[in-house]
Amino acid sequence: MEMQTLKKIKELTATVMVTALLLIFMFSSSIVDGRQIKSTTEGCCRPDVLIIDSAKIFGDLERQPVLFFHDKHTDALEKKDKDCRTCHLSEKDRLSPKFKRFNDAGRQEVMDIYHSGCMGCHTEMYAEKDKTGPVEICGECHRDKVKVQSSRQPMGFDQSLHFRHLKATGDKCERCHHEYDEKTKKLFYAEGKEGTCRYCHMAEAEKNRIPMRVASHLFCIDCHRKTRASGKAKNKIAGPVKCAGCHDFDKQQLIKKVKDVPRIKRKQPDVVLIRAAGKGTSGKTSGGQMNPVPMDHKAHEKYNDTCRACHHESLDSCSECHTLAGTKEGKDVKLERAMHQIGTTKSCIGCHELRYGDKKCAGCHAFIQNGQKQSKLSCFRCHMESLQPDTEAVQQPEAVASGLLGSRKALAGTYADEDIPEKIIIGELIYEYEPVGFPHKKIIDSLLQNIKDSQLTNYFHSEKGVICQACHHNSPISKKPPRCVSCHGKTFDEANLLRPGLQAAYHRQCMGCHKEMSIEKPKSTECNDCHKATGKSRLYD
Amino acid sequence: MGETIFTLHEFMLQTETITYIIVAISFFVILFFWIFLTKLDGE
Amino acid sequence: MSVSRRKVLVWMGTAGLSTAFGRSAYSATNHLKGYPDSFGVLYDNMLCIGCRSCEAACNIVNALPPPARPFNDLSVLDSNRRTDPKAFMVINRYDHVENTKSPLHQRIGCNHCLEPACASSCFVRAYTKTKTGAVSYDASVCVGCRYCMIACPFDIPTFEYDKALAPRIRKCTMCYPRLIEGKLPGCVVACPTQALTFGKRTDLIKMARERIRKRPDRYVDHIYGQHEMGGTSWLYLSGDPFKEMGMREDLGITPAPEMTKRALGAVPIVAGIWPVLLTGIYAMTKRKEKIAKEEQEKAIAMALDQAKAEAESKIAEALAKAKKEKEAAIEKEVKKALEKTTGTQAKEDA
């Protein structure tokens, strides 16, 4: 009998175990969670991260590329009174940008140079009991997991930096600007043909041209280094030689900015008359064309940090490549597109429209459809009616341009104060809330205030009533625009779905503008900030 | 009758209902047919 | 009682095939396009300010119990919610959005699919896709099996788990009762910015397209609900990718009934051919058994015959043998006796 009880207890245990097993199966559902957990630890960031993958040009890498912190090495060498030449070979006074070699001779050679060069130095330092890098284990350099991210910021010349270099070199353009002579295979300076480095030095190496990355490091750092070495650095400031100096975000902010940079002297025009010209056209303005557009070149130079903002390929005039019909040089982008294309900074309208994103402008312009679907009259804001005959424009374009620019009335404004209602009581929908006192005049005043400092905004808002158009939309400019209620009605108008009802029209207009202009008060979800509750509860009929 | 079907769900409701009815009927049909066949066999 | 009357009607309806066979499909092609001119609602989260007016309206028009925290308490939005038996729709706020400056909101609620998964999965037809576009639910027949909740790709239907006697499925009805009265859905009426637009679905799609066309920089180029799960009556526009707004973008465009269509199609085939197949197998095993039995019997008979014949011949043989043996024995004995006598003679001689 006892044996039987024992057996039954055994069986009971087995049953319990099976049940437990089942439970574990089910519990696993909460453990096996398919969603991947994003790693929140991103590792520290450095501006001096170089990826050593030089052997890549010989085929697939055998191991992970090596992350190399350049400044760390420069600093370490500095402490030992060693300079760049410890790692970079020099040739004719210039340092090779490559590590201990001029050329990538072959896979094995490159590999050997790195292994013996890096490890050799590390071992040496190790022997001297200095803090040093990996000496033995492959994986310590060739890491699988990258813990450090590059925070390298791109670097470029703005007008201020250009001016400072110009001053430092004593207006000697030839110190930097050059052309390449294919016959003699030498660099030479061509006066009046200076352009930005990037016109020739591209991201990747091209025929006879080293890439921008190599060119800038080879040239800039070389000069900075020599300036420092020559002892002149004591009274003069020499440029950075370490990565962080140019590529670290914080260090970039420390670069001295010159205010009111004098104009770059490259014989560029003060004013330009933009019109169809260049290759493929006779140079004459024929009938059937738009009026030429005068442009204040000098003023635009100040709006931009670099000429490349507009002159993206060369410093020639736009119509050189972008002709009416388009040319191969201009990649078949026609003059019309080059001036009007939206979504690029290189065209007039494209760049101007970027201004809509400005908080001061966004309140109105967020509601106005962008692009060329504007009123046709607005074309003539730029394509001004010339007072002189067309022939004049061909012979003396600059004179015509400055004449036109001078004729512009450039002050924004609107109707006389007495024509603008001070306050409007919005009470069409009162039930749940009391009427809203809408400070009409105050709003117009602040809008005018927002646009008064810019030539651009002044010019485009100079016509009376333009400023009213954002709210009083879809109707012609007029001193007495239609009221909201004349178009906006009930909530659901099947025939005009796109047109919001009156309630929505008010709310969208006010809230939308406030949101775009980042006006915190009144808050759109605080109903009582604009209208007081009447205490009646809402009806949903 | 005369009503039209607009949704797949409604369409399937129709077809499936008919199918179920056909299946039920056909089961009896095949059963009796089998009995008929085997009876003949037995004689 | 209405139920019994209905029961009779249904029996007549299903059995009376005239109606069933008499109906024709809307489209001649294999693609049913749903009710023409059905309504929908377009939710545009670039217009939504997250005021929860719609939630309040929903609560009142559906006579739902008052919420734990009032509708003007916007701190409710600090955590993301889903539908529950006391809230047919909720507005969620998403702070970390890429494309827009300020937080975006998203409405979660029944999307009123053109081909509803809930209706397709319901075994009592409690759900109906009405020609208004609303997917209505009839609690008076619902068994409470909750298969609709399994089937709904948007996780919308909710169940009154706390009710012992008459738990119902709860979900947005697109205010179907109001629609029939000619009123708009409560949430649409309540929205101060008309972020919810009511209209014919086809018009709403055009309208949404127009909004995207006008402001391509603001909107994601995707009308959620146009094709999802075969299309939904509710449509959504967003300033940020929908998957960042808690909306699944991996649902695909296959309508729910399509997914079960093949499996359902296999039913009549199995039911039709299995009896034939199985009876066939049965008949064959029977026949095999019969043949085996017959053969066995034959074999036994043959064996018996053979045995008989053999036995007879054996007996004859045995008899012959015995005779022979007898003779031989006699001879042997004679011989023995002779030898014996000659043997003794020889001994004596020796």
Add this chain to the structure above:
Amino acid sequence: MPKEATTANRSFSNSFGYAAEELSKTFLSPLGIVAGIIVILGLIITVLRFTGGLAAVTNLSDYNPWGIWIGFDLLTGVALAAGGFVTSAAVYIFGMKKYHSAVRPAVLTGFLGYVLVVVALHYDVGRPWRLPYPFILQQGTTSILFEVGACVALYLTVLFLEFCPAALEWLGLKKVRDLVIKLTMVLTIFGVILSTLHQSSLGALFLIARSKLHPLWYSSYLPVFFFISSIIAGLSMVIFESTLSHRYFLHKMDAAHLDEREGVTLGFGKAASFVLAGYFIVKVIGISEGNHWHLLATPYGIWFLVELFVFVALPCYLYAIGTRDKNQRLIKFTAVWTVLGVVLNRLNVSLVAFNWHLPAADRYFPHWMEIAISIFLVTVGIIAFRVIVSVMPIFYEHPDFRKNH
């Protein structure tokens, strides 16, 4: 124990008396007392369930409308009750008469299994008294659940009729019994059709939830997977059940049953091994069809591989070895292992891989009372089995009806 002596001359009344004595002995044993406690607990929770609603006893939520009462009680219950149709099909349709003695226990297990499934459904659905609505009021014929419901209801009737002879023999109603026996063939064929349909349809239930079920488990072949694995479950359950019965009801078994028993184990083991091999192949084809190979390297993929290799490939191999070596112990062990595998598969589809995209906080884990109800129902089933086999001719042929099949 001489079977002939105990089973012969047993009339309704004295068999009942004998059984009552025997049963009371069983229920007073330690195991019986545990069963008693489970039943009492189950009854208490039943009261809670029907007075407080599902929320009172379950962890079900709006994200997880189906818990273990569906995942275990319904899906697994139906799969494990497949022994009835598998055995009766083998014996009556495929003419494997040597397994005849296994039919009645298998049919009884199947019948009780289905009864419990239906009982469990009454716990799970919101308004159980409306369960007939889909058939009498409004037919949602587009729903896979409608098909499942219709087939389960019909098959329960079929199983009841198939089980009837045993009860009728016990009651001594010879004429009715003979009438039902005549229906055996029709019932068997009808049973196989219905089983094919609803076993596969239980898998098809999840076809509509493509976006919720993990791609490794979701496949348009789901119905096929469920059907094939139900055959496996059926075969394994017959072996498992015969093992248990042999241990506890040895004295009930007649010579025929005992003679055939080892053959049943071997034959069913061999069949299970072969079907498992086929099942393994179609599961792999399922991955290939969806091109989900890359998902195998994820945590869910590993779990899938565990199911596939540990609970499909391994038992397939063990069954093969067991039948080759005529190793009864190994086959019996493998049967339990296989049954666990099918249980695991059903739970994976309905719970583990379902809603896999949701964060852990929104996932489901059963309330202890849900588990208690499931255990309660299984216990009730075992008790019912115990009672029935002790009074009705299940493991032996009734002396009055011998050679009548």
